[in-house]
Amino acid sequence: MAPDMVTVIDLVLLALLCAAAVALILVRQLFAVAILAGAFSMLSAGLLVTLDAVDVAFTEAAVGAGVSTVLLLGTLALTQRRSEESRRRGTGPALLAVVLTGGALVYATTDMPGFGDPEAPGFRHVVPEYIVGSETDIGVPNIVTSVLASYRGYDTLGEVAVIFTAGIGVLLLLGRRREDEIQDEARRSGSGDEG
Amino acid sequence: MPEAITEHYNYWLVIFLLMAGLFVTITSGNLVKKIVGLNVFQTAVFLFYISLAKLEGGTAPILTGEPERFSNPLPHVLILTAIVVGVATTALGLALVVRIRETYGSIEEAGLQEADRQDELRAAAEQGR
Numbered sequence: 203m204a205p206d207m208v209t210v211i212d213l214v215l216l217a218l219l220c221a222a223a224v225a226l227i228l229v230r231q232l233f234a235v236a237i238l239a240g241a242f243s244m245l246s247a248g249l250l251v252t253l254d255a256v257d258v259a260f261t262e263a264a265v266g267a268g269v270s271t272v273l274l275l276g277t278l279a280l281t282q283r284r285s286e287e288s289r290r291r292g293t294g295p296a297l298l299a300v301v302l303t304g305g306a307l308v309y310a311t312t313d314m315p316g317f318g319d320p321e322a323p324g325f326r327h328v329v330p331e332y333i334v335g336s337e338t339d340i341g342v343p344n345i346v347t348s349v350l351a352s353y354r355g356y357d358t359l360g361e362v363a364v365i366f367t368a369g370i371g372v373l374l375l376l377g378r379r380r381e382d383e384i385q386d387e388a389r390r391s392g393s394g395d396e397g
Numbered sequence: 398m399p400e401a402i403t404e405h406y407n408y409w410l411v412i413f414l415l416m417a418g419l420f421v422t423i424t425s426g427n428l429v430k431k432i433v434g435l436n437v438f439q440t441a442v443f444l445f446y447i448s449l450a451k452l453e454g455g456t457a458p459i460l461t462g463e464p465e466r467f468s469n470p471l472p473h474v475l476i477l478t479a480i481v482v483g484v485a486t487t488a489l490g491l492a493l494v495v496r497i498r499e500t501y502g503s504i505e506e507a508g509l510q511e512a513d514r515q516d517e518l519r520a521a522a523e524q525g526r
Contacts, residue, residue: 242440243440262480265481273484281429343459344459345459349474
């Protein structure tokens with residue numbers, strides 16, 4: 203049986219993702235790390251489209267590949283461009299831990315329902331209700347939107363709380379810096395007067 | 398191909414990506430690269446969830462008026478939320494990196510340990526005086 207087109211695209215994208223991940227391990231230039239991370243996000247967005255998750259794909263492309271890359275590049279501009287690690291420590295134990303964890307995960311997948319299996323428990327519980335209800339109860343054709351904003355609206359409210367907290371955290375971390383700098387400068391000019 | 402491979406290859410490749418992210422996070426001495434490793438791990442988890450939601454012969458869960466088989470919209474919603482939360486935590490992590498760089502003058506694990514050691518030596522010397 204010849205594999206269908208979607209499977210081929212799926213495999214090609216997964217292979218490119220694996221290549222990007224391996225390149226990420228090997229590269230030391232932090233600029234290249236940031237761009238590879240952006241490429242990784244963009245490729246995963248492509249893969250999400252083939253997996254029917256179009257809403258997730260454009261969020262990943264905009265937020266994962268866009269905003270994250272900008273944040274990384276901004277951090278590099280404020281810190282340094284090159285990783286100075288001359289040699290990696292603990293590569294052996296790390297490799298062992300990674301292989302053991304991966305092996306355990308692969309072993310666990312053998313108990314899982316197959317990829318695309320319509321008999322999987324995930325398709326049988328509340329999901330049929332959501333698919334019917336999206337039209338009759340909510341009246342929104344995009345089922346993801348009706349679950350996000352209505353059936354699971356409290357989850358989205360919780361997400362807003364998390365983003366707010368993270369925003370406050372960033373402001374406290376980076377906003378305080380300016381006050382410290384001003385105080386430092388004041389102290390420096392004060393001691394300069396005494397000297 | 399044996400059924401076990403055709404049924405699970407997607408999960409296995411995603412697990413490889415997960416482990417690549419974990420490896421970068423463990424072995425990299427650079428804090429920015431550690432955060433990128435965490436991001437790779439996180440994106441792989443997203444792909445795993447969306448793989449679970451895929452239905453053979455299904456389409457994107459948007460009603461068009463025709464009877465169709467839809468992939469599971471619930472994991473899509475969860476991951477939509479997780480992507481945005483992920484960026485918020487990345488921003489917080491990177492802000493911490495910028496602060497660490499200002500205080501320690503380095504974003505390498507070795508540099509940070511060296512700075513701590515210097516601090517301890519200086520404190521000990523001042524106590525001895």
